[in-house]
Amino acid sequence: MKFVEKLLKISSKNDSLLCVGLDTDLNKIPKLLLEKKDPIFEFNKKIIDVTFDLVCAYKPNMAFYEAHGSKGWESLEKTCKYIPQNIPIIIDAKRGDIGNTAKMYAQTFFEKLKADGITLSPYMGQDAVLPFLEYKDKCAFILCLTSNVGAEDFQFLESQGESLYIKVAKKVISWNKDKNCGLVVGATAAEQLKKIREIAADLPILIPGIGAQGGDLKMAVKFGTDRYGNLAIINSSRSILYASNGEDFALKAREEAKKLKKEINLYREK
Amino acid sequence: MKFVEKLLKISSKNDSLLCVGLDTDLNKIPKLLLEKKDPIFEFNKKIIDVTFDLVCAYKPNMAFYEAHGSKGWESLEKTCKYIPQNIPIIIDAKRGDIGNTAKMYAQTFFEKLKADGITLSPYMGQDAVLPFLEYKDKCAFILCLTSNVGAEDFQFLESQGESLYIKVAKKVISWNKDKNCGLVVGATAAEQLKKIREIAADLPILIPGIGAQGGDLKMAVKFGTDRYGNLAIINSSRSILYASNGEDFALKAREEAKKLKKEINLYREK
DSSP, X not given: OOXXXXXXXXXXXXXXXXXEEEOOOTTTSOGGGGGSSSHHHHHHHHHHHHHTTTOSEEEEBHHHHHTTHHHHHHHHHHHHHHSOTTSXXXXXXXXXXOHHHHHHHHIIIIIISOOSEEEEOOTTOGGGTHHHHTSTTSEEEEEEEOSSTTHHHHTTOXXXXXXXXXXXXXXXXXXXXXXXXXXXXXXXXXXXXXXXXXXXXXXXXXXXXXXXXXXXXXXXXXXXXXTTSOSEEEEEOHHHHTSXXXXXXXXXXXXXXXXXXXXXXXXXXX | OOHHHHHHHHHHHTTOOEEEEEOOOTTTSOGGGTTSSSHHHHHHHHHHHHHTTTOSEEEEBHHHHHTTHHHHHHHHHHHHHHSOTTSOBEEXXXXXXXXXXXXXXXXXXXXXXXXXXXXXXXXXXXXXXHHHHTSTTSEEEEEEEOSSTTHHXXXXXXXXXXXXXXXXXXXXXXXXXXXOEEEEEOTTOHHHHHHHHHHOTTSOEEEOOOGGGOOXXXXXXXXXXXXXXXXXXXXXXXXXXXSOOSTTHHHHHHHHHHHHHHHHHHHOOO
């Protein structure tokens, strides 16, 4: 099944565009979990248990797992296995390397971890992305416009009358022959998101920057969704995961996810 | 000790600009090692044993370790520990993410693995690099011009009369207040390498693309080194690691490394 099809299915079943970012940080999870053998997995398990009927995807952030070396990898593997098979897993890895190396990464994320999508950096161009595109049922999400201050440094540079991020969006569309490309666009850039969605009418767009980063949710939903009110994957991590750090953390995470899902749907034009 | 100082010290001691890339691939290492408990580490150990007096740095490529999940991490950790402390370790990870995540990566690579340098993608701009620059004795090598075909897609785009890769080089120089920035420039682009070295007179430049990728060694050395014939880190991976896949693999790897080191020095203006 194509990634987009899988996404639309669960999105419709759960009536949701919400993606929960699994940026699981040992310093922020409830103390009571630290006694467990694998606190990161235990935490993720609880978060998944209380959100699986509210989301359209999960997005584990590689940095938080790599920080714990081989133990972190085990937590990530267990987490990916635990996520229900009908919910897409997008690994936030922002990789980008030449053919040979990219091929290894693609194998790792798509075959070993059985992820459905991955985030990639565009800087090295097409041959850094191609090995991922050989997996026709997966999805490569290319960084287009990011939600951080540093986005100004290069992404807005004008070339031949177009900003670099627009060039990136157009290139990605030209790589999308098998309908397995997506874009990453920060929620903090509403006007630009609108422009990108106009160009990339049929691509899934992963939108981080909601919540802790202060992006405007209404604009993100309005401009990020396609003409059917779909294909925007609106990510929130910290505001859900750490809604509480007490015993009620799972309950509070569910409440927060429910609230956010509802708010997103309020702005959706279906 | 500053990274550049450490690099110059070992470079002078071993009279070498050669970096051995540890792209260790289970499919390519001698079959006789596959019976060992940790074949990747056993292979690296042997390679290090026969090259530590010939190199100025080692560059493990993350993809090859991540491909084996938690076991791969263990091999990498053991490899980093085994490399003599006076030889810089540059992790080829090509990461690039926002502040919070970048901070986690910096901790992982600089504190946990005790690497001396890391390769980073410039696309997300300064705040994706800053957390690495807080480590004043380490080095962040930013992708400037890469050795693959896809480099054409974005790196050569002209903006305000300058190519993107020149913009990147100039930005990196402005970030180099603590002398802990470097650049990555492929050996396949001699003319551009010359231009970059003229701008970045004092930065270490990591130069992959020698050997299997067919870059011109003479040009890479001539244009990549600084005015004292230093600060170019010329990487070769496959041509050394897999010089033989028989029992004599270590011997052949040493011969190949020695030959390459000598050839590099032939072109060096000291």
